[in-house]
Amino acid sequence: MVAASWNYRAPNWRWFMVPMRGNGPWRLPMTKRNRVLPGFRLTLGFTLFYLGLIVLIPLSAVFWKTSSLTWSEFWHTVTLPTALASYRLTFGASFLAALVNAFFGFIVAWVLVRYQFFGKTWVDALVDLPFALPTAVAGITLASLYAKAGWIGQWLEPVGIRVANTQLGVFVALTFIGLPFIVRTVQPILEDLDPELEEAAASLGANRWQVFWRVILPMVTPALLTGFTLAFARALGEYGSVIFIAGNIPLKTQITPVIIMGELDMFDYAKATAIAVVMLIVSFALLLSVNVLQWWTNRHNSTSLA
Amino acid sequence: MTPDVPTLHLPRRTGRRHSTSESPFVRRLLIGVALAFLSLFLFLPLVSVFTQAFAKGMGFYVHTIVDPMTLSAIKLTLIAAAIAVPLNCVFGVCAAWTIAKFDFRGKNILLTLIDLPFSVSPVISGLIYVLVFGAQGWLGLYLNADHPRLPWLANWLNDHDIKIIFAVPGIVLATIFVTFPFVARELIPLMQAQGRNEEEAARVLGASGWQTFWRVTLPNIKWGLLYGVILCNARAMGEFGAVSVVSGKIRGQTNTLPLHIEALYDDYNFTGAFAVASLLALLALVTLGLKLWVEHNQAALNEVEVS
DSSP, X not given: OGGGGGGXXXXXXXXXXXOEESSGGGOEEXXXXXXXXXXHHHXXXXXXXXXXXXXXXXXXXXXXXXXXXXXXXXXXHHTOHHHHHHHHXXXXXXXXXXXXXXXXXXXXXXXXXXXXOTTXXXXXXXXXXXXXXXXXXXXXXXXXXXXXXXXXXXXXXXXTOOOTTSHHHHHHHHHHHHHHHHHHHHHHHHHHOOHHHHHHHHHTTXXXXXXXXXIIHHHHHHHHHHHHHHHXXXXXXXXXXXXXXXXXXXXXXXXXXXXXXXXXXXXXXXXXXXXXXXXXHHHXXXXXXXXXXXXXXXXXXXXXXX | OOOOOOTTTSXXXXXXXXXXXXXXHHHHHHHHHHHHHHIIIIIHHHHHHHHHHTTTHHHHHHHHHTSHHHHHHHHHHHHHHHHHHHHHHHHHHHHHHHHHXXXXXXXXXXXXXXXXXXXXXXXXXXXXXXXXXXXXXXXXXXXXXXXXXXXXXXXXXXXXXXXXXXSHHHXXXXXXXXXXXXXXXXXXXXXXXXXXXXXXXXXXXXXXXXXXXXXXXXXXXXXXXXXXXXXXXXXXXXXXXXXXXXXXXXXXXTOOHHHHHHHHHHTTOHHHHHHHHHHHHHHHXXXXXXXXXXXXXXXXXXXXXHO
16 A cells, blocks of 8 residues: 555564565555554545545635636736725724734633632633524624614713724624634633642742733743634634624725625626635635644643643 | 642631732632623623514514424524534544544644635635536536536436525535534544544454444544534534525525524514524524533543543
């Protein structure tokens, strides 16, 4: 089996002690591990087949469709004023929402890990609500809460703060959906922190604030960054929870997915796809950075344990 | 939660605060800030869904729910979830078995590819299926041109009146795509942590491959699997963006529950929209409750294993 040839090492006399499989220079030792558990080819085969059918082939259609545009057509489409305004809004609101979530999400995670209070189990479970609540439900609910006569809107309106149909509304919706990402990435790291490190710092004379700033925060930073990036990435693509509260005014409150949707409604698939490519490239870059961050977190933790 | 410090050095309740905890004031302040933030952003919206759903009374609520349009949306949502969840479940188990029990090159790439649908905007998730199956898409160019390249397939689809985009199959495909990673993501770390010793022992003792899976692996991963299925189902029933692109939004035919909510909302039938939304909010609450229950069982299982 050539596929396993990466296992190959320089011949060693010990190999002749174990059964061999295959012919020629790529003869491999049949290790016990490979022999005992069945189903490798079947499960890997099905995994790759399903992945290709559902994800890879359809996704590649985006790049196929874009190639029907010339470079200048593509560039013209993705730099239309409405598109540029939507990038600014989508990026800005997503970034701010992730930032606000990083701050409050950290406090929520801290409180859930370190303190006891009434109803903690329920509060902990409720944090996942934005994952569980369908985005359309979140969308109409936020829109009605922040409308002029809404529960929250009626208090903000007299102060001169308008949320519904403004960019602030986009930010509010993105904050709602991003919260669990921060809490759920920071929480396990806070739980695993070794109390001895804090005790050591305290016994060496550090006050509580110094311990937090110099000992706890540096250890949580990779997780916080991962959570931030996940929340940011999710916010960039968000559609359902935003459209109801944003009002989708061109150049003002149109997020990028709404632009794509608009082109689709006009059956202009090439244009829609061009803008989708821009979003996909950004999302993939973020996915890559999450993986790098995760790797960094793992390394960070393993060195701190050693 | 104060860490265990030997009472010899630090007797409790000395009035002085513990060196590794905050003063009561800071503690209360942080709890207050956290609860205020959560109430404003999570609790208030949740309460408002149910309040507004019953704003015109029980009669109107029931009237909206038993409306044929709503019932057909419920039916379609259930069908989409009933197809997408089992398929992704089988895929998740297969992927986790391959990745956790065997070593092969490119495993990290495979892991990243499995996560891919999470990083794709819902609107784009729908768009890609339009590009594959739509009239201007890959398959469309093969089937719908003046001289279709696969005439037998085009004729067969026409004869049986099978449409993919702006019809139920498209909705199902988009739902499968957006819920693709859920089960796999739950199972892969779990099965990696459990290793392969138990399965190898079962095999050495003479169990067949299927016996090993059903009697050894499945009992170990059942809570993780259930957890993944619950999350997958919640997303499958609640997906809006992707489904909205491929559905065509024909009322009573290709509207799922979230799309039906949008339709009612756009008709300024706000109470009706919230009545339907309350069904999905209830689903979310059930999901959270089940999640809590599964986590509790998982923790109990781990404790048994440790002790």
